[in-house]
Amino acid sequence: MNLPIETPALLFSATSLILLAYTNRFLTIAQIVRGLKKTYDQEHTKDILIQIKNLNLRITLIRYMQLFGVMCLFLSVFAMLLLFIDQQIIGIYLFGASILCLMVSLALSFWEISISVKALRVHLSDLMEDKKQ
Structure with missing residues (x-):
């Protein structure tokens, strides 16, 4: 098996854009x-607490998305180093691990986006009900 050193480098631009x-x-x-926290300090409504809880989950997911994205980039660079010093097998496995990290990051991103879409639909449901009447 032979993996060219340029192959792990292909993930650099994609991973950098994803992290951004x-x-x-x-x-x-x-x-x-921050805005909802200020509003909650004044109003103390349950609705705002639910929104903050939802956003807290999304922030946690984004943190893990970033973690796996950075791990993807790190493993890609490490794989390139190993390929450079002619350690093909370990380099190939690390490149595979970097792709796996990228897949996990993207899956978490999909989960976070689906939570966002559900929250927006709930937020807009009042508008849709008013429109029906």
Whole structure:
């Protein structure tokens, strides 16, 4: 088996863009949580607590998405190093592990997006009910 050193490098651009997108999602949700916390301090409604709990789960998922994305990048670089010093077998396994990390990161991203979509549908359900009347 022979894996060219350029193959793990293919993940660099994709992983970098994914990590940037994850960071943007995290910053946006953090800003929403801060606003909801201020509102909750004034109103103490259960609805806001439910929203904050939902956002907390999404922040946790994003943290793991980022973790697995960074692990993907790290393992890709390490695989390239091993391929460079002619350690093909270990390099191939590490590259496989980096792809697995990327898949886990993307699966977590899909989960986080589905939670986001459900929350938006709940949020818009009042509008749809008003429109029916």
